[in-house]
Amino acid sequence: MTAILSNTQLRDLGSTPRKLTAGLPPATVLLSFAVVLVVILWSLVPGLFTSLSPVTGDTASKLAAPSAAHWFGTDYLGRDQYARVVHGTASSVTSALVAVLIGLVIGSIIGLASGFRGGWVDAVLGRFVDVLLAIPGFLLAVVIVSSLGFQTINAAIATGVSAVAVFARLMRAEVMRVRGATYVEASYLQGGNRLHALLGHVLPNAYRSVLVLAVLQFGTSILIIASLAFLGYGDPPPASDWGLLVASGKTYVTAPWLVYAPALVIVTTVLSVNRISRWLRNAK
Amino acid sequence: MKTRKDTNVSADLLTVEGLSIAYGPTAVVHDVSFSLAQGESLALIGESGSGKSTIAKAILRLLPHSEATATGRVALNGRDVLGLPERQFRPLRGRELGFIPQDPASALNPVRTIGAQAHEAAALLGETDPAVRRGKILDVLEQVGLPDPVRVYDSYPHQLSGGMLQRVLIALTVLPRPSLIVADEPTSALDVTVQKLILDMLTELRQELDISLLLITHDLAIAAERADSLVVLKDGAVQESGSSWDIFTAPQTDYARSLQADVPALHPDRYRAQRTVFAAEPTHDVVSRPAAVASRSTGLQIDVQGVTKRFSAGGKDVLACDGVSFAVERGRTHALVGESGSGKTTAVRLLLGLEQPDSGRISVAGQSTSGRSRAEVRDIRRHLQLVYQNPFTSLDPTWPVGRIVREPLDQFGVGTKPERARRVEEALASVGLPTDVASRRPAHLSGGQRQRVAIARALVVRPDVVVLDEPTSALDVSVQAGILELLSKLQRELGLTYLFVSHDLALVRQVADTVSVLRKGQVVEAGAVEDIFSRPQHTYTRALLDSIPLATPAAALGGIAAEAKQPAKATA
Numbered sequence: 110m111t112a113i114l115s116n117t118q119l120r121d122l123g124s125t126p127r128k129l130t131a132g133l134p135p136a137t138v139l140l141s142f143a144v145v146l147v148v149i150l151w152s153l154v155p156g157l158f159t160s161l162s163p164v165t166g167d168t169a170s171k172l173a174a175p176s177a178a179h180w181f182g183t184d185y186l187g188r189d190q191y192a193r194v195v196h197g198t199a200s201s202v203t204s205a206l207v208a209v210l211i212g213l214v215i216g217s218i219i220g221l222a223s224g225f226r227g228g229w230v231d232a233v234l235g236r237f238v239d240v241l242l243a244i245p246g247f248l249l250a251v252v253i254v255s256s257l258g259f260q261t262i263n264a265a266i267a268t269g270v271s272a273v274a275v276f277a278r279l280m281r282a283e284v285m286r287v288r289g290a291t292y293v294e295a296s297y298l299q300g301g302n303r304l305h306a307l308l309g310h311v312l313p314n315a316y317r318s319v320l321v322l323a324v325l326q327f328g329t330s331i332l333i334i335a336s337l338a339f340l341g342y343g344d345p346p347p348a349s350d351w352g353l354l355v356a357s358g359k360t361y362v363t364a365p366w367l368v369y370a371p372a373l374v375i376v377t378t379v380l381s382v383n384r385i386s387r388w389l390r391n392a393k
Numbered sequence: 394m395k396t397r398k399d400t401n402v403s404a405d406l407l408t409v410e411g412l413s414i415a416y417g418p419t420a421v422v423h424d425v426s427f428s429l430a431q432g433e434s435l436a437l438i439g440e441s442g443s444g445k446s447t448i449a450k451a452i453l454r455l456l457p458h459s460e461a462t463a464t465g466r467v468a469l470n471g472r473d474v475l476g477l478p479e480r481q482f483r484p485l486r487g488r489e490l491g492f493i494p495q496d497p498a499s500a501l502n503p504v505r506t507i508g509a510q511a512h513e514a515a516a517l518l519g520e521t522d523p524a525v526r527r528g529k530i531l532d533v534l535e536q537v538g539l540p541d542p543v544r545v546y547d548s549y550p551h552q553l554s555g556g557m558l559q560r561v562l563i564a565l566t567v568l569p570r571p572s573l574i575v576a577d578e579p580t581s582a583l584d585v586t587v588q589k590l591i592l593d594m595l596t597e598l599r600q601e602l603d604i605s606l607l608l609i610t611h612d613l614a615i616a617a618e619r620a621d622s623l624v625v626l627k628d629g630a631v632q633e634s635g636s637s638w639d640i641f642t643a644p645q646t647d648y649a650r651s652l653q654a655d656v657p658a659l660h661p662d663r664y665r666a667q668r669t670v671f672a673a674e675p676t677h678d679v680v681s682r683p684a685a686v687a688s689r690s691t692g693l694q695i696d697v698q699g700v701t702k703r704f705s706a707g708g709k710d711v712l713a714c715d716g717v718s719f720a721v722e723r724g725r726t727h728a729l730v731g732e733s734g735s736g737k738t739t740a741v742r743l744l745l746g747l748e749q750p751d752s753g754r755i756s757v758a759g760q761s762t763s764g765r766s767r768a769e770v771r772d773i774r775r776h777l778q779l780v781y782q783n784p785f786t787s788l789d790p791t792w793p794v795g796r797i798v799r800e801p802l803d804q805f806g807v808g809t810k811p812e813r814a815r816r817v818e819e820a821l822a823s824v825g826l827p828t829d830v831a832s833r834r835p836a837h838l839s840g841g842q843r844q845r846v847a848i849a850r851a852l853v854v855r856p857d858v859v860v861l862d863e864p865t866s867a868l869d870v871s872v873q874a875g876i877l878e879l880l881s882k883l884q885r886e887l888g889l890t891y892l893f894v895s896h897d898l899a900l901v902r903q904v905a906d907t908v909s910v911l912r913k914g915q916v917v918e919a920g921a922v923e924d925i926f927s928r929p930q931h932t933y934t935r936a937l938l939d940s941i942p943l944a945t946p947a948a949a950l951g952g953i954a955a956e957a958k959q960p961a962k963a964t965a
Contacts, residue, residue, distance in 0.1 A: 291786040298745060298779050299850065300771055300804035309800075313791040 138388045141381035148378050151198035161189040163196035164347050172364045181370035185361060190354070194371050197349035201338075204265035204350075205330035211269025213323050216276020217316075223277070224284030225307055231281075238274045246271035250333060254342040261334070261343040261350060268333045272326055279322055283315035290314070321390045328382030335375050351375050406431045406573055406605050407452070412465035414447055414456070414629075421447055422629040424465070429622075431572070434599065434606035436616035436637070438652065439626035440869040441840070445609045447629075449575050451475070452607070453492055454482055469573065487517040491571035491604075495578040497558035501550040507561055508546040517569040529568065537564040538594050556587035560594070567598055574599075575607045580615070584732040585896050589940035592619055611869050614656045614899075614942035617641045625649045655874040658899035658941050661926070664881040693759075694858050694890040695721040695744065700753030702739055713739035714750070715914040721907070723857075726884065726891040728901040728922070730937065731911035737894050740911070741860055744892070745779055746770040758857055775805055778851035782863040784843035788835040794821075794846050795831030801854045820849040823886075824879060841872035845879065852883065860892045865900070877904055899941045902926055910934050 133139065151158055166188030173183045181190035223234040241249075246268075253267035254260075287293065288311060296306045331351075337343055338352030346357065351371050358367030407429040414422040422444040429435045437445040450456050451463045454474060467474040469489060474482065494500040502510055508530065515526040527546075534542035537560040550558060559579060566574055579595070580588035596619060599606055610616050616623055617637045625632040625640065625648065633640060633649045644650040654660065702714040714736045721727040729737040742748045744755055746762050755762045757777050762770060778801075781787035788797055798820055802813045818828060824845040835843055844864060851859055861880065865873035881904065883889060895901050901908055902922055909919040910933065918931045929935045 291781055291783065292789040294747065295779070295781060295787050295850075296789075296800065296804075297747070298774055299801035299854075300774060301800070302804075305804065310789050314789065 134388055134392070137384055141384040141388075144377055144381040145385065148198060148202060151195045152202045153199075155192075155195045155198065158195050159189065159192040161192040163188060163193040163349050172361060172367075174364070175366050175370075182364060182366040184358070184364075184367055190358075190367060190370055193349040193354055194351065194374055197351055197354060197371075200261055200344065200348060201331060201334060201351045204261050204334050204343075205268075205327055207262070207265040208268035208272065208330040208334065209323050209327045211266060212272030212276050212326060213319070215269075216273045217280045217319060219273065219277040220280025220282075220319075221284055221307065221312065221315075224281035225288060225303075225311060234277070235281075238277045241271070241274035242278075244271075247333060247336070250337060251340075251342065254337060259342055259345070261338065261348070264334050264337040264343050265330075267337070268330050271333075272330070275326070276319060276322065280315065280319050283318055284311055287311045287314045318390075321386055324382060324389060325386035328379040328386070331375065331382070332379050405429065406433075406470060407607065408466070408468040409448070409452070410466040410468075412448065412451060412463065412467060414444070414451055414461055414463045416461050420629065422451075425624075425626070425629070425631050427624045427631070427634055429573070429605055429607060432599075432603050432605055433622070434608060434620045435622050435624065436608040436610060436620035437624050437626060438610060438613055438616050440611055440871055442628075443626040444629035445611075445626050446577055448626075449577055449607065449609050453486075453490060453575060454479075487514065487569045487571065489572055491566035491569070491574040493559075493562055493566050493574060493576040493579045496582050497555055497562050498550065498582070500562055501558060503550050505549070506546070507548055507550065507553070511546070511561075511565055511568070514565040514568045530564075533564045533568045534561070536598070537561075537567075538590070539564070555583050556591065559583060559587075559591055563591070563595060563598070567602060567604065570602060571604060573605045573607065575609070577609045578611070579608075581610075581612075585898070585940045586732060586936055588615075589942075595619075612656075612942070613641070613652050613870065614658050618942045625652065652871060655871045656899075657873075657897070657903050661899075661902045663903050664877060692722050693720050694723045694757065695719075695727070695892060696754075696756045697740070697744065698754045700740070700743055700750045700755060702743055702748060702750050704739075712914050714743065716753070717909075717911070717914070717916055718753075719909045719916065719919060721858075721890055721892060723890055724884070724888050725906045726893055726904055728893045728895060728905035728908040729911055730895060730898060730901055730908055732896055734913075735911040736914035737911050738862070739914075741779070741862055741892070741894055745777060745860065746774065775801075775854055776857045777860070778854065778856040778858070779860045779862060780844070780847050780851050780864045783867045784835075784840060784847050785867065787847055788843055790835055793832055793834055794838070797835070797846060798831070798850045798853055801850060805854055807854060816853055817849075820853040821846075823852065823883065824849045839872075840868050841875060844868060844872075844876055848876075848879065848883075852887070852889075855887070856889070858890045858892065860894070862894045863896070864893075866895070866897070873900075880904070897941075898926075898937050910937065 166183060166186040168187045170179075170183055171185050171187040173179055173187075175182045179189050179191065181194060184190055184193070219234050219238065223231040223238075249271045250264065250267035253270060254263050257263040257266065290310075293306050293310050296310050301309065334343070335350070335352030335355070338350040339356040341353075341356065343350050343353055346353065351374060354371040355368055355375075358364070358371065361367055405428045409428065410426050412422060412425045413420060425444075425448060427435065437448060439445045447456070447461075451461075452467055452469075452474065456463060463475055465475070469485065474485075477485075501507070508527070511530040511534075512523070512526055515530055518526075518529065520526050520529065531542045531546060534545055539545050539557060539560050545553065545557065545561065553561065559582075563579075576595070580591050583591065592615065595606070598604070606620070608616060608620050613623075617640075620637055622634070622636050623640045624634040625646070627648050633644065633646045640649055641653065644653050657663075697720065698718050700714050700717045701712070704711045704713050717736065717740050719727060719729070729740060731737045739748065743750050744757070744762070746765075757773055760773055762773055765773070788794075792800075795817055798817045799813055802808065802816060807813065808816065817831065821828060821831060826842060826845050826849070830838065830842065830846070835846065838846065844867075848864075864880070865876050868876065877900070880891070884891060891904075893901065893905055905922050907920065908922050908925050909916045910925070910931065911917070912933050918925060918929065918934045925934060926938065929938055
């Protein structure tokens, strides 16, 4: 999972600055990329960022305030909160990625089929998407996790399923825009069949907006999965998903950093991803 | 046209002196000077990128402040427009300076009625009573020749045709009685007959209301017909300026000469000589072509008999093609002529098998296309290729040129990989493009280059018949000449049969052997080009012929057209 994560993420990072011919992106975008890079490194090589264990702690220094030794303080077992955040990243980021991939792949296929075929295919798939859209996404995710079992991977699947509708709608709209283009008709005249037109011309011209949405959805997914983990719908402790850290920290009113630190990490990551997504949308 | 010497004459309404404009470090206009007297008309001519629209924007002060810097002097009634503070310039907009934009459809707000938008223009008159304003708006709408002003007043832009919208825009422009109108290619988005009506109307209005006109166009014929004086621009610099008569009859610079030579109406026989060589020995090149093609000995490459097609649009039936028949011999060019909605596009789509006819028979190279399976239609398409009207939309923007041209070879499974690469190279070379364009994407090519790519794509499978759907209407006149030159060369070399679809009769006269005139889905007249042009039978054909700028000695022009034809023939 981490391997897939690194490839996709790094490809995103590598290809976007190349598109820019007119100098560097704005400073906030660069900062956002830096944040995302750090988060990715946390999930890939947590050992580089902290030498402390996220599982075993020193009970003598439990609930210590943030200090040079413990940046985010320590929890009720004396475990370093920073180490727990860093080590929890892999699970949070990977599950968000799984969620996005599920939404992207299934949603795109539905959108491609209904936008390109039209007719009854569009009618049937369209109503299916309507049903998905009618159910609040978070509620749907809760229902799915309840039936699949309380695990982070199930939370990811649930989040992905609830995102399918949005991807399908956008992909359908883009495909319908491109489908009528002259160059698609030209491809039939050049002997191309429908599959060739779909994969050769329609998809390459339609996917860009959908990819931007995928980046945006990555941020949203982190948030939803953290919310599910907060409610206990993810892996049980000692896992240290970001949402779970917030949840377990909220018991200790005297140690607010246990809530604030992971919450800030979530907020910063989501905001950075949103900023990048908005920049991608404008840059394309 | 006054030269710089007498620009101090106070009668000049608009004076431009030493105008230079730069976008950042790139200068796009260099030291341009001209002047326009009260009641006169002046045309700025040049290709895309010659800076003519930029100059118009500078006069209207519409250049983006942060990006463009304009130096020099632009004086309107003796007041320097460039130096004026915005607060003092704003009252001039509309009242002194009117602007007619190029594309009427995008210049009006689609969610407001014409009337609501007209009130903005009427407000410039200083009239506050809405009822009086309404009256004035209806008057001016009638003045520009709109048949039912009240209906137009209550309409939304999408409910009106392009010609009507352009009339509305002209009405809104003349409503505040400006002393100068800047018109940026006011008719290039319209049909020829509509273009003539709009230009006639504009000329009349101008004389009636004593308004000066600054016309911006790439079409020398229109400019010469409608303007008193011309300024020829190239790469942002004035090539030549003077009275329309002088420039048109005796262009001094090479550039003006080439522009003049590229006006189709003046040189009806430009490509004739090249083609008759082929027509005399029609089988000369055919022999070397693939045997499967050459063996079919029927003289007719395209045979369309009594084809009818009905569409239902918005609840009512539209007869797009009503018993259309025409035939084209091998190696010849047949033209389908008509305005938008005449059914020429439908006829082409039926021929290509993109639509199925309701009745009638179509055969290409002896094979009937109707009632065939998809695979068989695909086979026929190998011998039948189309060059689209707009090269900006017919090439996939995500594909490199090499792959675009190779697409038909890949799809029809022609040859091996190295063979295909070689044929792509040949095709690009034959349309006059350097080999290195193969790796570029369409966005990095000019309009003319893109159309050459589209032609290369059509020719790479070595078809017999090429359908050219207004192949030059999206291009500049001088680029158009290059493309036509290329098409006629390829026809001669490869023995191609062309079906040329166009609304431009002057162009048709240059390239076609035979012609069918379509109107409302019916062929109203057909025959050899010479006959149709010299002895048009149908009133509609006559109307089309009349709408060619400079084709007939128009009263407004006196004898310019007739005289211009003499030296023109010598150079052709």
